[in-house]
Amino acid sequence: MRPLVRTAALSGYVELCRSLGVDPQELLKRVGLDTAALTVQDRWISGTAAVQVLELSAAESGHEDFGVLLAEFRRFSTLGPISLVVREEPDVRSALEMLIRHQYMYNEVLHTRLSEGDGLATLKVDLRLGEAMESRQATELAVAAYHRILSDFLHARWQPLSVWFRHSAPADTSAHQDAFGPIVEFDREIDGIVFYADDLDAPNAMADPLMREYARQYFDAIAVPKDTTAADRVRELIEVLLPTGRCSIEQVARSLGVDRRTVHRHLAASGETFSSLLNVTRRHLAEQFVANPRRPLTEISDLLGFSSLSGFSRWFREQFGCSPRAWRGSRAS
Structure with missing residues (x-):
């Protein structure tokens, strides 16, 4: 896998671009990033994309x-x-x-x-x-x-x-x-x-x-160990991307600076698939979110990347054997 950087490496990027009269969103899009990604400082993004967007920005703004x-x-x-x-x-x-x-x-x-x-x-x-x-x-x-x-x-x-x-x-x-x-x-x-x-x-x-x-x-x-695995990286990205509604292997691959086949190959080497990691991550988050009675189920559905509450409810029943509302009630009793 190619090296990653935290989005904090681009702190101030949007503000600087605008002050110099260039469009940060257009430049970020050209390297597979977007301004929304920069709002979460602890998200990991492709290091090559971060380097490339700085060079593009210097050229576009005329500021060496x-x-x-x-x-x-x-x-x-x-x-x-x-x-x-x-x-x-x-x-x-x-x-x-x-x-x-x-x-x-x-x-x-x-x-x-x-x-x-x-x-x-x-x-x-x-x-x-x-x-x-x-x-x-x-x-x-x-x-x-x-x-x-x-x-x-x-x-x-x-x-x-x-x-x-x-x-x-x-x-x-x-x-x-x-x-x-x-x-x-x-x-x-x-x-x-x-x-x-x-x-x-x-x-x-x-x-x-x-x-x-x-x-x-x-x-x-x-502190995280230095030998973070490919599965660890993908799992972190899944958790970040789920609420955006754009959690796909293609989007994860873009964030890592590789193609989808490379992601598949690295996950297979550790006995994982993208689908299995997506499901495990959703299960883990669902247990946390549904247990909180103050979180509306529609909000949880969005946070887990489902396009509708009914889709979330069907998935939850398959995973836990009951509806999210019933699961929440059993924990409260």
Whole structure:
């Protein structure tokens, strides 16, 4: 399967496009995404689609600095649940190491390494997409996002020694100067940030020592294993897509950046089918939703992706041996 990213990677995308006079919906549609998908920050989407839409947006808007501009919309919380733990690490080194160690939880495209030598620290950013494609905007977005994170860890006026990009400079570097200062350089050996290694030992300005243990316990409870299976990915997408009424293997395949045959093949390798995962996920959600007497059955039918209440009722009776209303009544008695 191709790498995925959380929709939070495109935080601020719609707003930025509109401010630059381009239609975000049309551009997203061209790569198989839509604006509705971006409203749920924890949804996973194709990493290649996210990279492609940034390049399209830069070309359409005439802004070679689109990725840097998009980074201005980033907040620390954009990282998702892991941000709650990283925020409470005692120093910059431990916070960065945790962020890098668990980067697969928020971005499977991003591969970051931290190295030290001769009193310097280098944060190297790589994007691994599994195929050759232009990724200038995504690279600049990632580097700019890390720059903002380091500034949060240290202080707002912190500056690295240099910010490097392997690609050539844009015609107008003013946005890069605003974001990084005069130390940004192009046509270098790596994409990344170079700063004094001593900065890694600085106290994390955001940390509250009393919160660290609570944050760690929370993270241990929600952390996902690195070896997430294809079935796990499909199951997560099914749960997200059901309420939209567009939960199909074709839509799941588009979200994963592959074709339907590839989804079938990966599921078959683990003894699953799309239909079996769809049914299991519906059963699990139905038990939760129907047990809540405050949820109307028509609403539950919509949330589970049925086109009518009668269709939902027939399916429920086949699965549980009684109507949803009777099942709800038996739980209440």
